[in-house]
Amino acid sequence: DGGITQSPKYLFRKEGQNVTLSCEQNLNHDAMYWYRQDPGQGLRLIYYSQIVNDFQKGDIAEGYSVSREKKESFPLTVTSAQKNPTAFYLCASSSSLNNEQFFGPGTRLTVL
Amino acid sequence: AQKVTQAQTEISVVEKEDVTLDCVYETRDTTYYLFWYKQPPSGELVFLIRRNSFDEQNEISGRYSWNFQKSTSSFNFTITASQVVDSAVYFCALRWAGNMLTFGGGTRLMVKP
Numbered sequence: 001d002g003g004i005t006q007s008p009k010y011l012f013r014k015e016g017q018n019v020t021l022s023c024e025q026n027l028n029h030d031a032m033y034w035y036r037q038d039p040g041q042g043l044r045l046i047y048y049s050q051i052v053n054d055f056q057k058g059d060i061a062e063g064y065s066v067s068r069e070k071k072e073s074f075p076l077t078v079t080s081a082q083k084n085p086t087a088f089y090l091c092a093s094s095s096s097l098n099n100e101q102f103f104g105p106g107t108r109l110t111v112l
Numbered sequence: 113a114q115k116v117t118q119a120q121t122e123i124s125v126v127e128k129e130d131v132t133l134d135c136v137y138e139t140r141d142t143t144y145y146l147f148w149y150k151q152p153p154s155g156e157l158v159f160l161i162r163r164n165s166f167d168e169q170n171e172i173s174g175r176y177s178w179n180f181q182k183s184t185s186s187f188n189f190t191i192t193a194s195q196v197v198d199s200a201v202y203f204c205a206l207r208w209a210g211n212m213l214t215f216g217g218g219t220r221l222m223v224k225p
Contacts, residue, residue, distance in 0.1 A: 040218075041218070042203060042216055043203070043215045044215075088155060090155075100147070100159050100162055103156055103157040105155060105156045106155040
C-alpha cells in the first residue's frame with residue numbers, strides 16, 4: 001500500500017543525546033516536510049525538501065538537521081542544541097503537481 | 113504575512129447536533145489554497161478538503177460541508193448530525209509560496225453520545 005511511514009512511534013531520549021526520526025514514503029512524491037506539534041497547538045514547519053539533495057529551513061529549524069539523499073527518505077535529527085525537544089513530530093509529503101500534503105502517523109519524542 | 117486563526121479551541125456537542133468550526137485566514141497572495149485536516153486520537157492528520165482562492169462554491173460531502181467566503185476571509189466547516197466518531201482535532205490550513213502550509217491552532221471537537 002502507498003503511504004508514509006514514520007518510526008519509531010514512541011521515542012525516549014536522555015538530555016544531551018542526538019536522536020534521528022525516520023520518515024519514508026512510497027508515493028513517489030518530490031516534496032517532503034517535517035512538522036512539530038506541541039500539546040494543544042497547531043503544526044509548525046521545521047524543514048522541507050522540494051527535491052533530492054536540497055532542503056530548506058522552516059519556521060523553527062534551530063536545533064534540528066535533515067538530509068535528503070533519496071527521494072523516498074527524509075530523516076530528521078534532533079540535536080542536543082534543541083532546547084525543548086519533547087513534542088509530537090509529523091512527516092508529510094506532496095507531489096510537485098498536487099497541493100495536498102499527506103501525513104505519516106507521527107513520532108512522539110520524550111526527553112527524560 | 114500568512115496567518116490562520118481558529119478562534120474556537122474546544123467545542124462540545126451532543127450526538128446528532130450540527131456543529132460549525134470557524135476558520136479565518138490572512139494572506140496578501142491572490143492565489144492560494146485552503147485546507148481542512150482531521151486529527152483523530154491516533155495522531156495522523158487526515159486530509160478532508162482543498163479549496164483554491166478562485167472557487168467560492170460551497171461544497172458538500174456527506175455530512176460535511178464547507179463555506180468559503182473571500183469577502184470575510186473565512187473557510188468554515190460544518191458537520192451535520194455529528195457522531196461520536198467525529199471527535200477529533202480539526203485544523204484549517206493555508207497554502208502559499210509553493211507547497212508551504214500555515215496551520216491554525218486547531219479546534220478540538222468532542223461529540224458526546
